[in-house]
Amino acid sequence: MSQDKHEVLPGTLNLLVLKTLGTMGPLHGYGIARRIEQVSGDLLELNQGTIYPALLKLEQLGWIRAKWSVSENNRRAKFYSLTRTGQKQLIKEEEEWNRTSAIVTRFLTRAEEKQ
Secondary structure (H helix, E strand, O other), rough: OOOOOOOOOOOHHHHHHHHHHHOOOEEEEHHHHHHHHHHHOOOOOOOHHHHHHHHHHHHOOOEEEEEEEEOOOOHHHHEEOHHHHHEEEEHHHHHHHHHHHHHHHHHHHHHHHHH
16 A cells, blocks of 8 residues: 555445445445545555455445446446445434544544644
8 A cells, every 4th residue: 555545444434335335326346446545536545355345244234235247348246236224324324424523523623722
Protein backbone atom coordinates (compact mmCIF):
# COMPACT_ATOMS: atom_id res chain seq x y z
CA MET A 1 0.00 0.00 0.00
CA SER A 2 1.40 3.40 -0.92
CA GLN A 3 1.94 6.18 1.60
CA ASP A 4 -1.07 8.23 0.49
CA LYS A 5 -3.51 5.29 0.56
CA HIS A 6 -5.38 4.41 3.74
CA GLU A 7 -7.00 1.27 5.03
CA VAL A 8 -10.72 1.36 5.68
CA LEU A 9 -11.47 2.26 9.30
CA PRO A 10 -12.55 -0.75 11.35
CA GLY A 11 -16.32 -1.07 11.37
CA THR A 12 -16.88 1.11 8.30
CA LEU A 13 -16.50 -1.38 5.46
CA ASN A 14 -20.04 -2.76 5.92
CA LEU A 15 -21.44 0.76 5.64
CA LEU A 16 -19.34 1.55 2.55
CA VAL A 17 -20.40 -1.67 0.79
CA LEU A 18 -24.08 -1.26 1.67
CA LYS A 19 -24.05 2.40 0.58
CA THR A 20 -22.29 1.53 -2.68
CA LEU A 21 -24.86 -1.14 -3.52
CA GLY A 22 -27.70 1.13 -2.42
CA THR A 23 -26.45 3.87 -4.73
CA MET A 24 -25.16 1.90 -7.72
CA GLY A 25 -27.36 -1.20 -7.72
CA PRO A 26 -25.94 -4.70 -8.31
CA LEU A 27 -22.16 -4.89 -8.72
CA HIS A 28 -19.51 -7.60 -8.63
CA GLY A 29 -16.92 -7.59 -5.86
CA TYR A 30 -14.18 -5.97 -7.93
CA GLY A 31 -16.63 -3.25 -9.04
CA ILE A 32 -17.63 -2.57 -5.43
CA ALA A 33 -14.00 -2.23 -4.36
CA ARG A 34 -13.13 0.07 -7.28
CA ARG A 35 -16.21 2.23 -6.66
CA ILE A 36 -15.32 2.67 -2.97
CA GLU A 37 -11.79 3.64 -3.98
CA GLN A 38 -13.11 6.05 -6.62
CA VAL A 39 -15.57 7.78 -4.27
CA SER A 40 -12.80 8.13 -1.65
CA GLY A 41 -10.78 10.07 -4.20
CA ASP A 42 -8.40 7.09 -4.35
CA LEU A 43 -7.46 7.64 -0.70
CA LEU A 44 -8.75 4.19 0.29
CA GLU A 45 -7.35 0.97 -1.07
CA LEU A 46 -9.29 -2.30 -0.92
CA ASN A 47 -7.77 -5.63 -1.86
CA GLN A 48 -9.40 -9.02 -2.42
CA GLY A 49 -8.48 -10.11 1.11
CA THR A 50 -10.55 -7.22 2.45
CA ILE A 51 -13.59 -6.99 0.18
CA TYR A 52 -14.49 -10.66 -0.34
CA PRO A 53 -14.61 -11.68 3.36
CA ALA A 54 -16.78 -8.61 3.98
CA LEU A 55 -19.14 -9.58 1.15
CA LEU A 56 -19.39 -13.13 2.48
CA LYS A 57 -20.20 -11.83 5.96
CA LEU A 58 -22.86 -9.43 4.63
CA GLU A 59 -24.38 -12.26 2.61
CA GLN A 60 -24.46 -14.53 5.68
CA LEU A 61 -26.17 -11.75 7.65
CA GLY A 62 -28.84 -11.56 4.93
CA TRP A 63 -28.05 -7.93 4.08
CA ILE A 64 -26.93 -8.65 0.53
CA ARG A 65 -27.58 -11.47 -1.95
CA ALA A 66 -25.26 -12.86 -4.59
CA LYS A 67 -26.20 -14.02 -8.07
CA TRP A 68 -23.90 -15.35 -10.78
CA SER A 69 -23.99 -13.39 -14.02
CA VAL A 70 -21.68 -12.19 -16.79
CA SER A 71 -19.53 -9.10 -16.23
CA GLU A 72 -18.94 -6.30 -18.74
CA ASN A 73 -15.82 -8.14 -20.02
CA ASN A 74 -17.75 -11.42 -20.58
CA ARG A 75 -16.51 -13.23 -17.46
CA ARG A 76 -18.68 -15.05 -14.96
CA ALA A 77 -18.87 -13.04 -11.76
CA LYS A 78 -20.95 -12.90 -8.61
CA PHE A 79 -23.08 -9.78 -8.56
CA TYR A 80 -24.17 -8.51 -5.16
CA SER A 81 -27.31 -6.54 -4.38
CA LEU A 82 -29.05 -5.25 -1.28
CA THR A 83 -31.85 -7.25 0.26
CA ARG A 84 -34.82 -5.55 1.92
CA THR A 85 -33.14 -6.27 5.27
CA GLY A 86 -29.93 -4.75 3.88
CA GLN A 87 -31.77 -1.58 2.90
CA LYS A 88 -33.05 -1.23 6.48
CA GLN A 89 -29.58 -1.99 7.84
CA LEU A 90 -28.06 0.69 5.60
CA ILE A 91 -30.31 3.29 7.22
CA LYS A 92 -29.28 2.07 10.70
CA GLU A 93 -25.58 2.04 9.76
CA GLU A 94 -25.79 5.59 8.35
CA GLU A 95 -27.53 6.87 11.49
CA GLU A 96 -24.97 5.19 13.73
CA TRP A 97 -22.07 6.60 11.69
CA ASN A 98 -23.55 10.11 11.86
CA ARG A 99 -23.97 9.83 15.65
CA THR A 100 -20.45 8.47 16.15
CA SER A 101 -18.77 11.00 13.88
CA ALA A 102 -20.66 13.86 15.58
CA ILE A 103 -19.35 12.68 18.97
CA VAL A 104 -15.76 12.43 17.71
CA THR A 105 -16.08 15.86 16.06
CA ARG A 106 -17.11 17.34 19.42
CA PHE A 107 -13.93 16.01 20.99
CA LEU A 108 -11.76 17.28 18.17
CA THR A 109 -13.42 20.69 18.18
CA ARG A 110 -13.04 21.06 21.95
CA ALA A 111 -9.38 20.04 21.71
CA GLU A 112 -8.79 22.74 19.08
CA GLU A 113 -10.59 25.40 21.17
CA LYS A 114 -8.27 24.80 24.15
CA GLN A 115 -5.12 25.45 22.11
